[in-house]
Amino acid sequence: MLGDKIATRDSYGNALVELGKEHENLVVLDADLAAATKTGIFKKAFPERHIDCGIAESNMAGIAAGMSTCGYVPFMSSFAMFAAGRAYEQIRNSIGYPHLNVKIGATHAGISVGEDGATHQCNEDIALMRTIPGMVVINPCDDVEARAAVKAAYEYVGPCYLRFGRLAVPVINDEATYHFEIGKGVELRKGKDLTIIATGLCVSEALEAAKMLEKDGIDAQVINIHTIKPLDEELVIAAAKQTGRIYTVEEHSIIGGLGSAVAEVLAEKCPTPLTRIGVRDRYGESGPAKDLLHKYELDAEGIYNQIRK
Amino acid sequence: MDKLKLQKTAVEIRKGIISSVHSAKAGHPGGSLSAADIFTYLYFEEMNIDPANPKDENRDRFVLSKGHTAPGLYAALAHRGYFPVEELQTLRHIGSILQGHPDMKHIPGVDMSSGSLGQGLSTAVGMALAAKLSGKEYRTYCLCGDGEIQEGQIWEAAMFAGHRKLDNLLVIVDNNNLQIDGTVEEVCSPYPIDEKFKAFGFHVMNINGNDFDEIDAAFREAKQTKGMPTAIIAHTIKGKGVSFMENQAGWHGKAPNDEECVIALEELRKAGDALC
Numbered sequence: 001m002l003g004d005k006i007a008t009r010d011s012y013g014n015a016l017v018e019l020g021k022e023h024e025n026l027v028v029l030d031a032d033l034a035a036a037t038k039t040g041i042f043k044k045a046f047p048e049r050h051i052d053c054g055i056a057e058s059n060m061a062g063i064a065a066g067m068s069t070c071g072y073v074p075f076m077s078s079f080a081m082f083a084a085g086r087a088y089e090q091i092r093n094s095i096g097y098p099h100l101n102v103k104i105g106a107t108h109a110g111i112s113v114g115e116d117g118a119t120h121q122c123n124e125d126i127a128l129m130r131t132i133p134g135m136v137v138i139n140p141c142d143d144v145e146a147r148a149a150v151k152a153a154y155e156y157v158g159p160c161y162l163r164f165g166r167l168a169v170p171v172i173n174d175e176a177t178y179h180f181e182i183g184k185g186v187e188l189r190k191g192k193d194l195t196i197i198a199t200g201l202c203v204s205e206a207l208e209a210a211k212m213l214e215k216d217g218i219d220a221q222v223i224n225i226h227t228i229k230p231l232d233e234e235l236v237i238a239a240a241k242q243t244g245r246i247y248t249v250e251e252h253s254i255i256g257g258l259g260s261a262v263a264e265v266l267a268e269k270c271p272t273p274l275t276r277i278g279v280r281d282r283y284g285e286s287g288p289a290k291d292l293l294h295k296y297e298l299d300a301e302g303i304y305n306q307i308r309k
Numbered sequence: 310m311d312k313l314k315l316q317k318t319a320v321e322i323r324k325g326i327i328s329s330v331h332s333a334k335a336g337h338p339g340g341s342l343s344a345a346d347i348f349t350y351l352y353f354e355e356m357n358i359d360p361a362n363p364k365d366e367n368r369d370r371f372v373l374s375k376g377h378t379a380p381g382l383y384a385a386l387a388h389r390g391y392f393p394v395e396e397l398q399t400l401r402h403i404g405s406i407l408q409g410h411p412d413m414k415h416i417p418g419v420d421m422s423s424g425s426l427g428q429g430l431s432t433a434v435g436m437a438l439a440a441k442l443s444g445k446e447y448r449t450y451c452l453c454g455d456g457e458i459q460e461g462q463i464w465e466a467a468m469f470a471g472h473r474k475l476d477n478l479l480v481i482v483d484n485n486n487l488q489i490d491g492t493v494e495e496v497c498s499p500y501p502i503d504e505k506f507k508a509f510g511f512h513v514m515n516i517n518g519n520d521f522d523e524i525d526a527a528f529r530e531a532k533q534t535k536g537m538p539t540a541i542i543a544h545t546i547k548g549k550g551v552s553f554m555e556n557q558a559g560w561h562g563k564a565p566n567d568e569e570c571v572i573a574l575e576e577l578r579k580a581g582d583a584l585c
Contacts, residue, residue, distance in 0.1 A: 027442070051438070054472075059431045059465035066435020069413075069421065070443070071366065074435075090428055090462070098413050098422040 004143070005168040008201075009107040011146035012164050013038025016075060016105075017045045018147075019154050024049075026154065029064055029076040031057045036166075037077040037107045057082045061090035061102075068100040073154060076102060080109035080163060084125035095159050096132040103153045104129075104161045109139075110251035111279065111296055112167040112201060114289035121284035127256020129161040130229050136182060137229040139163040139250075139258075141203035144173035145226055148180035156182060165251075167289040169201045185232035187239075191221030194245040194307070197236065199225045199258045202249040205293070208300030213307065220307075228258055233265045240272035247275045249303055251293070254278040277306050310354055310525045313584060318388060319349040320581040323550045324574055325384030325397050331570040333401035336409070339560040341381035343485040343518070343545040344452060348385040350524045351450060360390040363417045369447050370436045372421045374429025374463075375454035375483065376410040377562070382419070383407055391418035427460025429453070430480065434466045437478040437538075448532075452481045456488030458499050464509065470538045471510025478538040479531045480511070483518065485547035487558045506540035518543025551576055 020026050020042055032055045034040035043050035053060040057078050064074035076083065083106040084091070095102045106125060113121045129137045136156060140146035146164060153160040172188070188203070189210055198206035203224045210220040221243055223235060240246055246266065248259040259276030266272045279296060293299045297306055322345050330336035352358070356369040373382050380400060387394045392406070399405035406415040410424025420436070423429040433451035440447050453463060470478055482502055490496045499505070503513045512534045516523040524543070531539035547561070548554030551573040565573055 048442070053469060054465075056462075056465035056469070058428075058462045059434070059469055062428050062431020062462070062466065063435035063438060063469070066372075066421065066432035066437075067439045067442075068435075069370075069432075070436055070439035070445075072439055072442070089425060090431070093425040094422070094428045094432055 002171050002174055004171045006143040006171060007166055007168045008140055008143065008146040008164040009038045009166060011143040012105050012107065012150060012162070013041035015147040015150035016042040019151060020046050020049065023073070023154065025072050027051060027067060027072045027074050029053055029060050029074055031055055031060050031078045031082065033078055037105065039077045057087040058090045061087040062094050064102045065094040065100050068102045074102050075105045077105040077107065079120060080106035080122035080125040081120055084128045084161065085122055088128050092132050096135055099134050099158055101157050102159050105164065106161065107164040108166045109163045110165065111284040111292045112165050112251060112289040114166065114292060115286050117286035118283035123253045123279040123284065124256065125163065126228050126252050126258065127260070130256065130261065134158060135229065136160040136227065138182065138227050139200040140226050141200055141224055142169055142171045142173055144171055144175045144178050145180060148178065149226065152180050152182050163200065165201050167201065170204045172204050172207065183227045183230045183232060185235040186224040187221065188224050189220070189222040191219040192243060193219045194247065195221040195223060195239040195243045196247045196249060196303070197223045197225055197239070197258065197262055198249040199228060200251055202251055202298055205298065205300045205303055206249050209303035209307065212300060212304040225258060228261055231261050231265060233269070236262055236265050237270045240266055240270045245273050247277055247307055249277045249298070251298055252278055254280055275306070277303060310521065312521050315349055315353060315521050316584050317581060318353050319346050320577055320584065321388055322349055322381065322384040324577050325387060325394065326380045327551065327565060327570060327573045327577065329380050329383065329397040329400040330564045332398045334564050335401055336380050336564055337377040337562045338380065338565065339487065339547040339554060339557070340375060340454060340483060340485060341378040342549045342551060342554065343547045344378055344381050344483045345549065346519050346521060346524060347452060347481055347483065347543060348381045350521065350528065352385040352389045355528055356450065357447065360418065363391060367445060367447055370420045370433070370449040372429045372433040372449070372451045373411050373423050374433070374451050375426065375457050376424030376429065379409065379411050382411060386418040426454070426457040427462040430463050430466040433478060434470050434475065437470070437475040438473060440477050441475065448477050448479065450479050450481065452483060455482055455484040455486060455493050455499060455502065456496070458482060458502065459497050467506060467509040467511065474536050475538045476535050480538065480540040482540065482542050483545055484542050485545045487547045487556070487561065489558065489561050491558055502542050510537055511540040512537050513540045513542065515542045515544065518545040519549050550580065
């Protein structure tokens with residue numbers, strides 16, 4: 001429901017169950033984190049199709065690869081740190097290179113992991129996954145979008161990285177009218193003075209920041225980029241031409257993520273002043289997620305302040 | 310088993326290894342030759358496969374986890390009829406389907422892309438698990454190197470296979486005792502290999518991996534083994550069949566020059582003639 005707060009990891013678990021009812025070839029792999037990644041919801045519904053690989057993410061990636069060659073559609077699940085990070089080379093060589101139909105469901109991305117601190121806060125996963133040829137990278141912003149993304153990932157044939165969060169975030173999309181298409185950005189708010197291009201949990205914060213800017217007489221356009229790769233270049237360029245000033249916002253390093261993807265497109269096709277808002281080439285730390293998002297200036301106030309600088 | 314026929318085929322596969330690596334001016338003859346008899350047995354005796362239908366969902370699967378010995382696999386596939394034998398001469402050439410390491414997207418008969426050591430066994434475990442889950446009868450075979458098993462992921466996969474009692478999985482370790490930097494025990498000893506696999510819940514056999522009688526007996530025993538996966542520690546000779554390459558770590562990843570190629574092929578021709 002609009003206005004509810006739901007973590008996208010919950011959306012992941014719920015969507016897997018819905019898809020599992022329809023598709024017998026869907027299997028879910030986890031690495032001893034079923035309770036946290038929410039694949040435990042799937043395990044309860046379909047125990048025989050939930051495969052706990054133990055704390056061995058590299059092996060899990062290989063098992064997913066092997067199963068996919070035999071007609072299964074595996075969703076391998078762990079925290080972003082251990083999926084994209086620990087198993088990077090397995091994903092690159094055993095899944096990406098042969099372009100296998102494996103989905104990587106990575107939860108607990110970014111600093112909003114909170115109290116566990118820097119070792120578990122992956123701010124580099126989008127950068128890592130984006131460099132793998134043929135890999136689709138999706139970072140949904142709310143429950144409605146996350147569930148739609150899981151469904152779209154199942155239907156897409158090929159490797160796909162899905163990024164989910166631990167923190168409950170507001171539902172901003174109306175399920176009745178929402179349509180998800182891989183690679184298509186969404187203009188959430190029209191504006192003529194500047195454009196905020198956001199992804200993941202920063203989308204709702206960016207919308208709030210736009211309201212704050214409005215009070216200052218600044219008319220900000222807000223675009224939700226749920227698919228980092230392939231990037232909706234057309235939409236990015238159209239926005240650059242329209243407002244002439246771009247800000248990207250992500251709960252990820254400013255190196256290699258959405259900001260970099262947008263910068264690459266703009267530099268080559270439509271040079272436009274750009275500010276990348278994100279984690280500034282540093283590690284996270286322990287603390288409540290909300291406090292961290294505030295400290296790292298990724299909440300509405302932080303985004304507003306950085307734009308007003 | 311027609312031993313003489315297999316022996317003759319193995320000679321042809323060894324010739325294919327030498328000539329293709331020579332043509333490529335790069336590649337890995339040593340470990341391809343040590344495993345040539347295993348490749349031969351797999352593709353000409355053991356596996357339920359059909360070159361006319363390489364994607365048959367009920368076929369047996371093979372993963373070459375020690376992917377650098379692709380020349381051995383390619384020679385076996387070519388002689389089994391997956392693609393013309395002449396194509397072996399395009400190994401590692403630009404534009405060839407025969408990539409330096411196995412590429413399942415382009416090479417008929419290759420069930421998994423591999424080459425980054427340590428990863429293949431996990432994918433084979435995935436295939437074996439898929440068979441169990443879907444109630445299919447096919448078996449999955451995986452060939453690992455003895456140096457390769459220094460990779461930790463091998464033991465993650467072994468733990469899982471033992472835990473899941475994947476008796477449709479057969480792991481063969483090509484124990485030729487040599488890796489790039491020297492003997493495996495000098496570099497970082499994986500011994501005792503058999504005890505390690507036993508500890509992970511495998512039925513384990515030690516055999517001479519260059520002897521078809523022993524290979525045949527072990528593969529038959531593996532098929533009869535229920536309730537646990539099997540590992541065959543195949544004691545082999547690196548460079549087997551080419552006298553100047555045998556037991557030489559230097560021939561791990563080096564191509565023979567023109568003269569060496571002629572000598573090696575002549576040796577193999579004589580070995581083939583002697584089998585008649």
